Amino acid sequence: MSDGRPDPDTLLAEIIKKEEDANRGKLKIFFGYAAGVGKTYAMLEAAHLAKSMGIDVVAGYIEPHNRPATIELMKNLEILPTLKVKRKGIVLNEFDIDEAIKRHPELILVDELAHTNAFGCRNLKRYQDIDELLNAGIDVYTTVNVQHIESLNDMVYQITKIQVNERIPDKVLDAADKIELVDIEPEALIERLNEGKVYKNTQAKRALQNFFTVENLIALREIALRRTADQINIKSTNEIFPVAHEYYTNEHILICLSSSPSNAKVIRTASRMAKAFHGTFTALFVETPDTKELIGENKSRLRSNLKLAEQLGAKIVTVYGENVPEQIAEYAKSAGVSKLVIGRSNNKKSLFSKQSLVDALTKTAPNLDIYIIPDIMKPYIDKNTTRRLRLPSISYKDSIKTILILLIATVLSFFSFNIGLNVSNAITIFLLSILLIAVETNGSVYSIISSLLSVLILNYFFTEPRFTFKIDDISHVINFAVMFIVAVLTSSISTKMKDQSFQNTLKARVTEVLLETSQKLQKASNKEEIYDLLGNQIFKLFDFSVIIYPVLKDNELSEPITLPCSSKDNILTYLSTEERAVANWVLKNNKNAGATTHTLTNAKCLYMAVRGQHSVYAVVGIAVNKNEVDIYKKNLLISMLGEFGLALEKESINEAKNEIYVQAKQEQLRANLLRAISHDLRTPLTAISGNASFLISKSAMLTKEKKCEIYEDIYDDSMWLINLVENLLSVTRIDNGTMDLQLQPELLDEVIDEALKHINRKSSEYKITVDLPNELLMAKMDSRLIVQVIINIIDNAIKYTPEGTEITIRARIKNKENLVVEIADNGNGISENDKDRIFDMFFTANKNTGDSRRGLGLGLSLCKSIITAHGGEISVRDNLPHGTVFSFTLQAKEVQIYE
Known part of the structure; x- marks a missing residue:
């Protein structure tokens, strides 16, 4: 049952869309039903109004209609220089998209939305230029007529009998933030034509006879009014139902x-x-x-x-x-x-339709x-x-196969005829040969020809009179006719089966690629493996070279990953600055570009974005080299890219979660450290300051033995503080990744001796022995850190075992690569529950002991971090019959003996 709360994913999508819309420019279209209604004039008037309000307005491109009123309105407006494009000896003036983005005004005017750009411009259509301006955050005013709307093209043709070639997709009009219908009465428009205010006299007369009739203009005006109303309805519906699928019906x-x-x-x-x-x-x-x-x-x-x-x-x-x-x-x-x-x-219908x-x-x-x-x-x-039908496909290979099979059938028929078998056996042999030809060759032409030749061969060689094409027995005519019909039918069935097999192979191929991609994506553990799989799957699909540009966190392209390369390609030609610029355009605009598209068509590769739900995670370049992409392969590629986009998005989410988790752990560590330090430092510091104060005030009254006892307490507390600070500093360095390990071969007995010099003063009350084999043991280590590990483990044993406990330090070679150091005691041991947590930070065992207050639980945790940084392992186990054994491994090194 729904609790009435909004879906979080829906809310997130709305927030992201609002952010994108806030950064995107606004589009206003001045919409008319025919040329001359005053769209450009209305646009320029609106531009002057905006300029008077302090808005930075630039005229990017205004169509030169040579209309006095329009030219007058262009005064006092900044006009961008046009882009000069040479085409067939003519210099064409086009809108300069790069100059417009570089100038980056608040509002730009770009006339003639449906215009087709000259060859050599970045985009094929002007509406694509305008989309770039909007993505750059620039507001745009533009103009278009109703006959240029794609879905209305047929209706306009039926009315005017004139085919309009320059058209824009309906989505451009529907996506406009504002549409202003520029409307005048058809009679008024015709009057303007007669006065020469729209076209020159000759052109105006021709227009009045063809396009600009009253009936045509009334019909076009009606369509424009209806289309404007539809757009308003779409926008109002979207405002009421922000998520499109909420108001879609089942249509x-x-x-x-x-x-x-x-x-x-x-x-x-x-x-x-x-x-x-x-x-x-x-x-x-x-x-x-x-x-x-x-x-x-x-x-x-x-x-x-x-x-x-x-x-x-x-x-x-x-x-x-x-x-x-x-x-x-x-x-x-x-x-x-x-x-x-x-x-x-x-x-046209035929007899056999x-x-x-x-x-x-x-x-x-x-x-x-x-x-x-x-x-x-x-x-x-x-x-x-x-x-x-006129020119069937002929193959030399299939022709040779047909001839050979018919020759073999003829030889076998002669053999059967010579051993006394009748002509029916020869008919059977030729029927089998026709079926074999249908299976082994492509196209039905070979089956039909072989059927006809089989009838002629049987008639010539095996029916009376032999070696002539004359037929005396009417039964032979019937047999041959039936044979021909059966041969044609069987060959037709065989051809259809082959075609069906081909279609099944295509289906299986599509299913195989998608299934393989899905299975391998599930096994990919990081982005590098996903990129590698993406390149290999695209190469398998197209057999073209593939280049992948991963997108960095700052929304910039990283260095390209060159994946499988076709043997006929030089991959360096696809890594040029120009090609990278196309890939970067795809990233910024989130649209396909390059070869076989309408944008940056001079590129050698087809560039496509690998998108998740909200972001672009990579740009893929496929070296199609102007080759048309097969329809079903393109659909398959789009599905694959969508699947890879979701996989990369999932990986990015996991990385973000891991970063948040690490930050949370670090914050938790800091909080625990501060909490523990504030509690555990207070006791020894209070004891030190109290004992020092007592000595100052009561020194003359104390005996020598009592003074020594107080001095020992102050020393013990200060040494505990020194060890604590050393552990804290080491933990901080490891946590921040700033610990600088200086690994070099060291003699183990020297490291142990150094550690024993710095252990707890109470070690004199314990029996500490070192049991090393006779041979010299050497390991690769940072000696100062391993000394700290040994000190922490021995101090831990002294702290949690009774006086007189035996503590043994021993070492042995585990294998040629590892050396094991063990520190054992015969104390009370550690419970099974504590063994699982003994190396956790801030965990202290036997908290019921009186001395448990003196422990942050950092010592053994630090030991584990140090040994892990050395590439070793640390563990704890029982020391039979009683006690505990701590052991850790180090990388063994052979001792070099020089004579």
Whole structure:
């Protein structure tokens, strides 16, 4: 049951989005239904108003319409110089995006939002330039007409019969912070045309005859008003329901991608429907054997339709199969599609035309709403199909296979004929050979040819009269006809099975790559392994060189990681300053760029961001070298990058958690130290000051023995304080990572002797012995720290065992690499519960003893830290029959004896 509280993830996403929106510039679009309504004029008026309010305004690019009123308004505005681009002997003036970002005004004016930039500019379209300005935190005023909106292109064409080539995605208009509709009556606009205020006289007359008719302008105005209202509705809905999925209904709109000329219209219609129903929008591409053979215009149209669907916000999905209606119906059922939008087939029907797609879908998916978009284009014939019928694919290898198999079948038939078998056996042999040819060759042409040749060979060599093509027996005609039909059918079935096998292989390949990626990602333990896996999986998918730029904490690119490299590539060509600049642009703008995209198209690599939910964690460069990326591979790549982005995000979260944990532990350590010091230092300091004060005031009254006893107490307390301070300093150095180990070979007996000189004064009341083997023992150590370890362990034994206890120090060689030092006593021992915590900081055993007040629990913890820093291990065990043994290991070194 919901407790009514908001979801934390949703709140976090809203906070992050608000932060991003706060840093992003605001976009205002002056929207009109035709040229000449006054969009640029209104924009310039708004710019002067903003300037009068103290806002830094710059005119980035204003289209030179040579209109006096517009030119007058451009006065007193700072105008950026244009970018000069030479193209076919002509110098073109383009908007200079780099100069605009460098100038970085508060508000910039950029006319003609739908403009296509000249070749050589960073972005293909001007709306991409404007998006960069917004990302840089610059507010933008711009202009656009209704005929330039992508989803409305077909409607505009039906009204005006003029195809508009410069278009912008609907999302650009929908994302605008403000839209101001610049509107005048159609009659007033026509009057302006007649007066020459829009175009020159000749151009104006031509426009009045074609585009600027009253009927056209009324229709366009109606569309512009409706589109503006839709945008306002979208913004108001988003304000009421900030999270989009909260107000989405169950509507799921599906279209099918194809190379049909009418497919673009279907995509635009489905996009408008998805927006109207507030539903999701999916574009499905069914990969069949025929689509693999698309060439020329068909292939180009398919790619254009794919990009159009992506541009209009569709999710691209690829499935594989030969039966297109079945694949569409299967996906529609699994994905919960409610509406399917398809175009009416405009192909010329032949005598052997199959069942229409609509009829097939009606049978396979009866619960699916199907919307058929009419097409006014002239009927056409699929050139790709006719090409395949006229020019079947011929392979020398398959031709030789066919000839050899038919020769073998002929030889076997002669053998069977000579041993007395009849012609039916020869027919069987040739049927098997035809089936074998269908399996071993590609395409049905070889099966059909081999069927025809088999009939001719049987007739010529094995029927009476032999060695002629004459047939006397009518039964032979029937047998040969049946044989030919059976041969063609079997070869057709075999070809379909091969095609189906190919499709299954593609499905298995996709599943294998995704499953392998998921399994290996689960095993990756750090970012370096994730990057390595990412590069290898992309290389396996494309066989192109891969470069990965990890993103540092300061949101800058690190040095590139060059991963698998194609043998035909020189990897240094992809590591140039220009290529890195493209990768950096992708990081800053969080968009794809480089080869095969519309941004920085001169790059040699396709650069894509590896994103988590909120950040970019790496930029991947794939050396495609202008090669078109296969549709299904691109979809697979996008899925993989998303999975890797989540893995990197998870790793970053774990690193942040570890840092927080370490900081918390450090804070806890400081707090414990301060708490322990404030408590445990007070007692010895009070004792020292009290004894000193007593000696000063009562010295004459004390006996010599009493004075010596007080002096010994002061010495013991001061030595305890000195050891405590030494331990505290060592703990601090280890905790901060500033301990400088000076490892060098040392004789163990010398280190032990040095430690025994500094142990507790009460050691005289204990029996301490050193038991070392006869040979000299040497270990690699920092002697001053190992001395402290030995002192702490012996002092610990003295502190917690009764007087007269035997304490033994012994050592032995464990193996060629390690030396073991043991410090044993025969005291009361340590309980099993305390053994598990004896090396923990601030833990003291036997707290019921009177002397337990004198211990912060740092000594043994410090010993463990020192031994661990030496690469050794420390442990505690019982000393049978009673007592305790502390042991630690050091790296053994051989003693060098010089004569």
